[in-house]
Amino acid sequence: MSQPALKIDGRAIAKRLKKSLSNQVQTLRDEHRCVPCLAVVLVGQDPASSIYVAHKIKACERVGIRSLCHRLDASTEQAELMEVIDTLNSDPEVDGILVQLPLPAQLDAAAVTQAVRADKDVDGFSESNLGALLGGANNLVACTPQGIMHMLKETVEELGESLSGKHAVVIGRSVTVGRPMAILLLQANCTVTICHSRTPDTAAHTRRADVVIAAAGRPELVRSDWIKPGAIVIDVGIHRRDDGSLCGDVHWPEVSARAGALSPVPGGVGPMTIAQLLANTVDACRKRRGLSR
């Protein structure tokens, strides 16, 4: 009988990253008298967004990052939101700006994202930072793919392997997850295939993959016969079932019996995304102030 997959414990990896960040924040405080500061902008009362923002603020507090939360009414107009972004862009105390998405329908999310100064764009969604990633400069990189890379590197190390030369398949081509993920894997010398909704037979690609990143936003899409025995599988999707429980894009019972390593939902990519947001804020703080540590 084959071994069950190694469970990639995102909570534990994120905890180690946050411990290291907490030490880095302490150094910034002691040696440079500066405290990294993240400004979060929340428009409206979407319950899921409010929960995500509360988690991010709490995570900041735990590592010693200062946080500011700007809560705006759901009826906020574009000009008013742009004014808030402008103020945060020019505030010397603010190192990172995060606009919680989705925004209410009357607002142009793309314009708001692009209005955030590149050196404070801790979400890594600005064209400038996406372009830098493509050019290999990796300024501030989107938190989910960057957090996944951290997770993958620890996992291959634990397995005594290397990412270099592996065939990686990314399911999904969104600007925030799939595309930057593919570029990061390419930078790690993987051979990368990107699948999307028009790919005729995604399973034919994943079956040959050493690494599968499932970011399609489709509950339990990836089944056992999609996976090569022993492959490393990262589940990015997060979905609430009718009974209130959570699942990902991967069918856990089937795939965990076939993969070599698999990240769970919850407790996989989610904690890494938040930890990476903190890492990006500390990084932005250092870069903006020209500090090396």
Ligand SMILES: NC(=O)c1ccc[n+]([C@@H]2O[C@H](COP(=O)([O-])OP(=O)(O)OC[C@H]3O[C@@H](n4cnc5c(N)ncnc54)[C@H](OP(=O)(O)O)[C@@H]3O)[C@@H](O)[C@H]2O)c1
């Ligand atoms: N845990 C976290 O921190 C975290 C962070 C971000 C996102 N997520 C989750 O990750 C998932 C993906 O997020 P996203 O923002 O990238 O979603 P998205 O913008 O909806 O993109 C989904 C991508 O998957 C592709 N796709 C859809 N159905 C497919 C199928 N049957 N086969 C192959 N490809 C398919 C789409 O193709 P087309 O381009 O052709 O439409 C699209 O490129 C969501 O469940 C989201 O909630 C989790």
